[in-house]
Amino acid sequence: MTIRREDVERIAELARLEIPEGRIERVAAELSAVLDFVGALSRLELGTEAPPRFAPAGAPLRADEPNGRRLSNHDALAMAPEAEEGFFIVPPIVENLEP
Amino acid sequence: MSAELWRRSASALAAAVRDGAATAEAAVESGWEGPAAVWESTVHAVVHADRGARAAGALAAGETGGRGALQGVPVIVKDNLCTLDYPTTCGSKILAGYHPPYDATVIRRLRAAGAVVTAKGNMDEFAMGSSTEFSAFGPTRNPYDPSRVPGGSSGGPAAAVAYGLAPLGLGSDTGGSVRQPAAFCGVYGLKPTYGRLSRYGLVAFGSSLDQVGIFARHAGDVALAYGVLAGNDRFDATTRPDPAPDVSGWDDGVAGLRFGWPENLWGAGVEAEVVDGLEAAAGWLERAGARRVPLQFLPGEYSVATYYLVATAEASSNLARFDGVRYGFRAATTPDLRALYTRTRSEGFGPEVQRRILLGTYALSAGYYDAYYLTAQRARARIRDEYRNAFRSCDCLLMPASPTLPFRLGEKTDDPLAMYLSDIFTIGANLAGIPGLSVPVGLSRDRLPRAVQLVGPEDGEPVLLRAARAIETRGARAPQEPEFAWPTKG
Numbered sequence: 001m002t003i004r005r006e007d008v009e010r011i012a013e014l015a016r017l018e019i020p021e022g023r024i025e026r027v028a029a030e031l032s033a034v035l036d037f038v039g040a041l042s043r044l045e046l047g048t049e050a051p052p053r054f055a056p057a058g059a060p061l062r063a064d065e066p067n068g069r070r071l072s073n074h075d076a077l078a079m080a081p082e083a084e085e086g087f088f089i090v091p092p093i094v095e096n097l098e099p
Numbered sequence: 100m101s102a103e104l105w106r107r108s109a110s111a112l113a114a115a116v117r118d119g120a121a122t123a124e125a126a127v128e129s130g131w132e133g134p135a136a137v138w139e140s141t142v143h144a145v146v147h148a149d150r151g152a153r154a155a156g157a158l159a160a161g162e163t164g165g166r167g168a169l170q171g172v173p174v175i176v177k178d179n180l181c182t183l184d185y186p187t188t189c190g191s192k193i194l195a196g197y198h199p200p201y202d203a204t205v206i207r208r209l210r211a212a213g214a215v216v217t218a219k220g221n222m223d224e225f226a227m228g229s230s231t232e233f234s235a236f237g238p239t240r241n242p243y244d245p246s247r248v249p250g251g252s253s254g255g256p257a258a259a260v261a262y263g264l265a266p267l268g269l270g271s272d273t274g275g276s277v278r279q280p281a282a283f284c285g286v287y288g289l290k291p292t293y294g295r296l297s298r299y300g301l302v303a304f305g306s307s308l309d310q311v312g313i314f315a316r317h318a319g320d321v322a323l324a325y326g327v328l329a330g331n332d333r334f335d336a337t338t339r340p341d342p343a344p345d346v347s348g349w350d351d352g353v354a355g356l357r358f359g360w361p362e363n364l365w366g367a368g369v370e371a372e373v374v375d376g377l378e379a380a381a382g383w384l385e386r387a388g389a390r391r392v393p394l395q396f397l398p399g400e401y402s403v404a405t406y407y408l409v410a411t412a413e414a415s416s417n418l419a420r421f422d423g424v425r426y427g428f429r430a431a432t433t434p435d436l437r438a439l440y441t442r443t444r445s446e447g448f449g450p451e452v453q454r455r456i457l458l459g460t461y462a463l464s465a466g467y468y469d470a471y472y473l474t475a476q477r478a479r480a481r482i483r484d485e486y487r488n489a490f491r492s493c494d495c496l497l498m499p500a501s502p503t504l505p506f507r508l509g510e511k512t513d514d515p516l517a518m519y520l521s522d523i524f525t526i527g528a529n530l531a532g533i534p535g536l537s538v539p540v541g542l543s544r545d546r547l548p549r550a551v552q553l554v555g556p557e558d559g560e561p562v563l564l565r566a567a568r569a570i571e572t573r574g575a576r577a578p579q580e581p582e583f584a585w586p587t588k589g
Contacts, residue, residue, distance in 0.1 A: 008457070015415060015460040016422070016437075017453055018445040031458055033516055038404045038471070041478050051476030054307050054532070060340055067333070075200045081429035088424055093436045 003031040104129035109172045109266040109320040113213065116171030123157035123171030127215050130173055134263035141245050144259035145175070146236045147219035152184040156215035167213025168327050173265040174209055175256045178219040179226055180269060180311070181300035182206055189302050190222045190234035193447030194427045203300020204332045205269060205311050212327045217265050220255030224449045225418065226276050226304045228252050229521040232512050233451045240508070241283060243547055247505040250280030250521075253312070257284040260314045261548075267324055268314035272535075273305045274406050275500075275525025277312030278552055281537040282500035285548030287321050287567065289313045290525075292557050293532035294339040297332035303417040305410035306337075308529040318568040321536070322349040325560060349564035354388035356566060358553075359493035361396035364524070369502045376540040376549040381497060383573035384566060392493040397485045399523035401478060406526045407519060408462045408475035415459030421447065454515060483531040490556040495563055499524045500537040500552035504545075528554050536563040538570050 008028045012019045019027055073086050082089040104112060104126050115121040139145060153173075160171055176182065179189045181199035188194040206216065223233040231239040231254025239254040241247040242262040249258040253270025257280035260268040270277040272290035281288020289312055296311040303309060313324045329343035360381065365374050381391055423429035423443030430442035448456070462471040489496060502523055511518040528535040535554045543549050551570070553563045 003461070007461070011457050011460045011464060014464060015456050016419075016440045016444050017448070017456065018441050019453075027454070027457065030454060030515055031461065034407060034458060034519075035461075035471075037400075037516055038408060038475075040400055040404050041474055044401060044478055044481055046474060046477040046481060049477070051473060052480050054476075054479070060336060062333070062336065069201075069334075071200060076425075078200070079197055079426035081423060081427070090424055091433055091435050091439055 003028045003035065103133075105133050105263045107266065108317045109169060109315065110317070110323050112266060113168060113170045113172050116213070117166055121171065123160045123213070123215060124154060126171040127153050127157050127173040127217055130217065130264040138242060138262045139264070141240060142242050142249075142258050142262060143237060143239050144220055144249075144255040144262070144264065145218040146178050146188070146190070146221045146234075146255065147185045148217075149185060153215060153217055156184065156210070159210065160213045160215055163211060163213050165213070167211070168323060169209065169267070170213035172214045172267060173217035174214050174267045174269060175218045175220045175259045175265045176206065176216055176269040177222050177253050177256050177271055179222060179271055179302040180206060181302070182216055182219065185216065185219045187219070187302070188235075189226070190224045190236060191448065191452070192235045192428055193421050193443070195235075197427050199300070201300060204297035204334060205328050206300065208328050214267070218259065220253065220259055220268065220270070222255055223252035224452050225302070225414070226252040226271055226273055227414070227451050227455055229275070229279055229518050230506070230508075230511065231255065231280070232508060233449055235449060238508060241505050243285065244505065247507050247547070248283065250283030250501070250505065252276040252280075253314070254280045256314050257281050257286060257288065260284070260286050260316060266316055266320060270312045270314060271301055271304070272310050272312040272525075272529065273308045273410060274529050275522040277314065278525045278535050278537040279501050279522060281314055282550030282552070283505040283548060285539045285542070285550070287315045287318055287539065288537040289321050289325065289560070289563070290528060290535045291325065291329065291560060292534045294337050295329045295343050295558075297335040297338050299332055299334040305413040306417060307413060308406075308410055310529075318538075318564060318571045319349055321567070322346040322564050344558045344561050346561050346564050348561055349568050351565055352387065353384060353565055353569040356384070356389040356495070356562065357392045357493040358384055358389055358566065359489050359496040360391045360393045361489070361496060361498060362393060363395050364399060364498060368520070369499060370504060372504060372543045372549060373499050373502060377497065377499060377551055380538070380540050380551045380570050383570050384497070387569040387573050389566070389569070394489060394492060396489060396496075397482065399527065402482055402527040402530055403519055403523055405475045405478040405482060405530055406522075407458065408471050409479060409530070411455045411459030412462045412472050412475075413459070415456045415463060418448075418452070418456055423447070451515070479530045482527055486527065486531045486533060486554070486556070494555070495559060495566060496554040498552050498554060500550045501525075504543055504547045504549065524552060533557055534560050534563055536567055538567045540570065
């Protein structure tokens with residue numbers, strides 16, 4: 001399996017990562033090498049059935065209610081890179097439509 | 100006396116503190132005053148330390164009643180376990196300065212048993228690596244030979260337990276990240292059965308594979324810590340509701356035990372000294388009354404291939420939360436939210452983490468999901484069945500922990516695949532959700548640690564510990580003190 005330059009650009013965008021222009025070919029080669037290795041799985045004759053789930057046996061469901069542990073607004077914001085008046089601050093997310 | 104407390108096992112140290120023969124503070128500081136003063140500047144196992152936090156921890160331990168199973172015992176924990184009194188940074192720039200608002204469940208259990216967190220240990224960034232070279236804090240070095248790696252990703256705790264900072268350490272094991280560094284540093288390293296130790300407060304990498312693991316210098320101390328830590332946790336729905344197995348019989352011997360011997364696995368790529376270690380361990384087990392069961396096993400390449408799809412897919416999802424909004428690092432001056440995400444992640448994550456996020460994103464992306472992710476899930480089921488079949492004819496498997504002895508810094512950092520293959524014997528247990536235990540078997544001709552791995556069925560920890568103890572007492576040097584050039588010996 002060969003990963004092309006445009007594949008790297010597409011998945012980098014999906015992953016919200018920026019690959020510097022000078023590294024794209026190298027990243028493509030590294031990912032291709034790993035996927036070539038992964039291709040060995042085709043020798044296992046795995047069939048086409050839906051794979052099993054890997055949740056542990058007997059994993060319990062709980063009531064859809066708060067579990068009693070709460071994070072205060074103050075504590076939740078304590079580690080924020082930027083916060084103000086009880087809110088996280090981020091750059092503008094809508095264009096300013098005012099004239 | 101205080102200067103020598105660090106040499107004691109966790110069990111002996113806790114007994115001394117309970118009996119009033121030593122204070123918790125002396126027990127904790129002994130490792131800092133003795134071995135760390137000599138070795139830490141070379142080894143660099145620790146990334147966050149704070150004398151005030153240790154003193155407060157020792158004081159708080161005294162208030163738990165003073166009779167805990169780990170009373171006064173210092174523990175070094177990997178930097179991806181949330182701690183109230185130390186930063187938790189996962190060896191990453193993207194979590195620089197992060198202080199969690201809560202303790203991980205395993206940390207709470209340690210403290211409730213009287214233990215003291217003595218430091219946060221170095222690691223490959225987000226536990227992605229096998230050498231502890233991919234840390235934003237710089238690499239950890241192997242105490243037996245500082246030109247070599249300590250293994251990874253939990254290289255900091257492994258190296259610190261080896262040189263004597265603490266008799267116990269906690270790591271996390273997603274594909275071998277406790278067992279391989281334990282092997283490289285000459286200590287015990289247990290990856291428990293999936294669902295036995297809570298993952299609440301362990302920063303997630305591959306959630307279906309991650310387990311908190313235990314480092315110790317004695318087999319009995321692994322059992323002691325497992326007894327404290329294992330059990331259901333209402334904050335982790337993947338922990339099992341039934342009681343964890345009783346490991347108190349760790350010293351009961353191996354008479355009649357059958358250990359599988361999958362000799363077809365140690366062909367090409369496995370160093371001769373690793374095979375010598377296996378033969379030695381097998382001989383000791385047989386002389387202790389165990390029986391060798393030769394069998395054929397699926398080559399480990401299939402596990403590595405499966406793992407690098409499953410683990411990266413889960414990681415690409417888990418690491419989506421690091422976006423520069425709620426905590427950690429944020430890139431400076433970004434014009435809009437999308438640029439904030441992209442620049443924060445590109446500047447905050449190191450190269451190996453980015454590589455794995457990209458691979459996982461690819462495996463999950465439209466058009467490739469069936470070919471990669473679903474195939475990997477089917478392969479995972481096949482691998483789990485392979486172990487189940489093997490355990491019909493034996494009680495545990497004896498195999499290498501790593502195909503090589505500790506390698507040199509820089510040897511594999513430019514070749515991702517070579518680094519991934521370092522975990523060829525450990526990854527299978529994570530895919531199958533079963534326990535594995537790395538056991539020291541003395542030193543190589545070049546005086547580097549050698550090890551074997553015992554792998555058991557679900558809840559097979561009691562068997563693994565009995566076998567490890569048999570190896571410990573029958574022939575292997577019990578690594579009670581480091582054999583590297585310890586300066587007080589002249």
